[in-house]
Amino acid sequence: MITINEITIVRDGRELIYDYSEQIPAGSITVITGPNGCGKSTLLAAIAGDFPPDKGTITIDGIHPILTSAHDLSKIRAVAKQNQLYSLGFSVREVIEMGGKPDEIIRLLGLEHLANRLVTTLSVGEAQRVSIAQAIAQKTPVLILDEPFAAQDNENRGRVVTVLQQLAREGVTVVVVAHSSEQELTWADKVIKQFL
Amino acid sequence: MRELKKSLIALNILLVFVAVFIALSVGPTKIDGFFQQLMQPGSNEILWQIRFPRVIAAVIVGAAFGVAGLMAQGASNNALAEPSILGTSSGAALGAVIAILFGLAQVGSIAATISGVIGALLATALTLKLASLRGNLSSFALIIVGIALSATLSAIVGLTSAMITQADARSISFWNFGSLALITYENLVGVAATTLIGLGIAWKVAPSLDRLSFGDDTAFHLGINVVKARWLALVALSLLAGGAVSTVGIIGFIGLAAPHIARFIYGPSHRLLVIQSALIGSLIIVFADTLARSIAAPNELSIGLITSLLGAPILIALVSIKNNVWRVQ
Amino acid sequence: MSILMISGCANSQNFLSKSISQEDVTALSVSGTQNFSVKRVVVLANGVAEIMVALNAKSILVGRDISSNEDSLSDIPIVTSGHQVISEKVIALNPDLVIIDASTGPKAAIEQIRSAKIKVIQTPESWSLEDISPKVLAVGSAIGAPGAAKLLINKLISQGTIKQVSGNPKIAFLYLRGTSTVYLIGGPGSGADSLIKEIGGVDVGAENLPRAFNTLTAESLASLNPDVLLVMTKGLESVGGVQGLIKLPGVAQTEAGKRKAIIDVDDSLLLSFGPRSYSLLTELAKSVEIVMQ
Numbered sequence: 001m002i003t004i005n006e007i008t009i010v011r012d013g014r015e016l017i018y019d020y021s022e023q024i025p026a027g028s029i030t031v032i033t034g035p036n037g038c039g040k041s042t043l044l045a046a047i048a049g050d051f052p053p054d055k056g057t058i059t060i061d062g063i064h065p066i067l068t069s070a071h072d073l074s075k076i077r078a079v080a081k082q083n084q085l086y087s088l089g090f091s092v093r094e095v096i097e098m099g100g101k102p103d104e105i106i107r108l109l110g111l112e113h114l115a116n117r118l119v120t121t122l123s124v125g126e127a128q129r130v131s132i133a134q135a136i137a138q139k140t141p142v143l144i145l146d147e148p149f150a151a152q153d154n155e156n157r158g159r160v161v162t163v164l165q166q167l168a169r170e171g172v173t174v175v176v177v178a179h180s181s182e183q184e185l186t187w188a189d190k191v192i193k194q195f196l
Numbered sequence: 197m198r199e200l201k202k203s204l205i206a207l208n209i210l211l212v213f214v215a216v217f218i219a220l221s222v223g224p225t226k227i228d229g230f231f232q233q234l235m236q237p238g239s240n241e242i243l244w245q246i247r248f249p250r251v252i253a254a255v256i257v258g259a260a261f262g263v264a265g266l267m268a269q270g271a272s273n274n275a276l277a278e279p280s281i282l283g284t285s286s287g288a289a290l291g292a293v294i295a296i297l298f299g300l301a302q303v304g305s306i307a308a309t310i311s312g313v314i315g316a317l318l319a320t321a322l323t324l325k326l327a328s329l330r331g332n333l334s335s336f337a338l339i340i341v342g343i344a345l346s347a348t349l350s351a352i353v354g355l356t357s358a359m360i361t362q363a364d365a366r367s368i369s370f371w372n373f374g375s376l377a378l379i380t381y382e383n384l385v386g387v388a389a390t391t392l393i394g395l396g397i398a399w400k401v402a403p404s405l406d407r408l409s410f411g412d413d414t415a416f417h418l419g420i421n422v423v424k425a426r427w428l429a430l431v432a433l434s435l436l437a438g439g440a441v442s443t444v445g446i447i448g449f450i451g452l453a454a455p456h457i458a459r460f461i462y463g464p465s466h467r468l469l470v471i472q473s474a475l476i477g478s479l480i481i482v483f484a485d486t487l488a489r490s491i492a493a494p495n496e497l498s499i500g501l502i503t504s505l506l507g508a509p510i511l512i513a514l515v516s517i518k519n520n521v522w523r524v525q
Numbered sequence: 526m527s528i529l530m531i532s533g534c535a536n537s538q539n540f541l542s543k544s545i546s547q548e549d550v551t552a553l554s555v556s557g558t559q560n561f562s563v564k565r566v567v568v569l570a571n572g573v574a575e576i577m578v579a580l581n582a583k584s585i586l587v588g589r590d591i592s593s594n595e596d597s598l599s600d601i602p603i604v605t606s607g608h609q610v611i612s613e614k615v616i617a618l619n620p621d622l623v624i625i626d627a628s629t630g631p632k633a634a635i636e637q638i639r640s641a642k643i644k645v646i647q648t649p650e651s652w653s654l655e656d657i658s659p660k661v662l663a664v665g666s667a668i669g670a671p672g673a674a675k676l677l678i679n680k681l682i683s684q685g686t687i688k689q690v691s692g693n694p695k696i697a698f699l700y701l702r703g704t705s706t707v708y709l710i711g712g713p714g715s716g717a718d719s720l721i722k723e724i725g726g727v728d729v730g731a732e733n734l735p736r737a738f739n740t741l742t743a744e745s746l747a748s749l750n751p752d753v754l755l756v757m758t759k760g761l762e763s764v765g766g767v768q769g770l771i772k773l774p775g776v777a778q779t780e781a782g783k784r785k786a787i788i789d790v791d792d793s794l795l796l797s798f799g800p801r802s803y804s805l806l807t808e809l810a811k812s813v814e815i816v817m818q
Contacts, residue, residue, distance in 0.1 A: 079417040086410065
């Protein structure tokens, strides 16, 4: 469970998030949605421990991400960011392997045909799925995904949703940021329409 | 795949040995009964007192410059980075020159090596600091600041070395273009130590550099302490480049060429690249130095020139064959 | 006590190196006051100033180049920066004659001096004993004292035979600069080759190398294997003296390096080829004998 307690995040002198509290339950998929620039991605980054909020606290199962070492944190939460870019020519399998054991997730996300491709040659959507696969391969109790469907067709979108639902059933806390144009959020257990 | 990697490493180690053998057998002086002399260390003075330390120095500094370039590129996640672009090399030269100016050290001594390493570390840290004054480290700022700082430090090296009246101070051309001409066994101690430690740290930090290539945030999400990893890589870079520069001067281009050539052939995994950049760096410098002292014999040519002439065509050929190893964002 | 000292000397292989300074040589000269055709002379050619001193014409010498650095000239201002002539300094001395040779530069500075209506005369360079007489005559003629020049020449050629060293030792002339990583070794026409030949030595550089000065790898020097190294005093200092020189790879492997058979000669003296050169040859031959022992 992720507990957000009265946080304020200031960006460029503006209070992007003000005195905000929320609870994200374990074993479920929570979707944060809202218009561009409302601070969805910033909130995710704060949960991931990238930076401390200006006020308030965030805890994952009672642990403060910003007080936890990078190594320990990587056992607690995994993150797939919105636009993962690859500069070095690792193979897809190698990249996923840097998260954890690759074979199962490659199969579940239908990445078999890409497994030996270099990540530098992938399309935006393919690169996005590789980054999701890498995060899932970390096998952490919390999984954080920023706009995972932005460049996916329906088939791949379905595959990702199926995997996320399976993970939630296994007890993983899944947090997803989705653009407000995402109409069908039926697969989500909880939808947070943020900061409107 | 793993077997293939191992045999490629074995092949390159073999190539280095062949290169060393050729380098020992070739030179302005013909050595009678070369094989017998080679079997009896110390027998032939030209072979054992002049050629041998020089060839060993070529192996060591080739590996050092090659892996220094790899560390520079990995730590900054920038394909153009190398010790002489990040200010590392000129910082090392300045460190060594200052130590010599104050009479604390001679070229090739352990004291000069230590001050070279300190100069390298300070200069590299300064480049990174100045390049990230406005928040995130940008590739553009890094290269511009690095080149500017290198030019500044080189100028100070020039002015300082003109002031030095101490014996054995070496000229600006030594610091700028490098030379292995007057290497003795004594000179090898310091640079061998810094290179070994540098290679060890490079090996240790290599997996983190793989992940740093995804960007700082993703590397952090994968469990990497980004600041610590980058510092380790910079320490390795400074040990490698600082030790080599304080002993043989700045041999440019090899730091850029060796890791790129290795990456083209063996892929981007940094553990593998630590080994292969070292071997390719050694190969190029051993061959370049052999040519430098033998093609115009008995005259001595500049090693820096030969290194560029040797490395550049290989790099250009590889880029034209295969251009997807490093995608610039 | 004395026994200990003697045995100590005998055991340590105490090879000698030798240094030849300006005080060790004497310059030939002619005496008597002379009348010269010029009153203020600036000398920008190697070795000309000392010829003027030998012709008793120091009184009309008002400026000199940096290579004319004999002790007796120390009160005369230098008008070059490094080896570059500074025309302003020359013109400011208000000379009525400037003497140059083929090596004087930059040419633009000489042109500026000429355009200031100052008479410029070029005298021949000297790279061997044979070159001395024509040079002395040219200098004497330039300052209007050809008679004195002829007297000096007669004195020079009546010096008799030059002392010869025994055993045809192999000698190499190394031009040392501590800041350089390559050896510059004298070959045919370096000047040192003629000195070495005059005393009966073999210049290994001149015998084996193509140019007057050659960049040389350490192992090429080792394989030339000279018995004696001839260097300039300041050059030797720049590599840390004899101790520094004999440690350098290349030198360390030669007979000369192993036996410390190093002879250093004052920088302005060695290749000046003028009134001091005969005396220098005598000292050089003596030094070679000493270091070869």
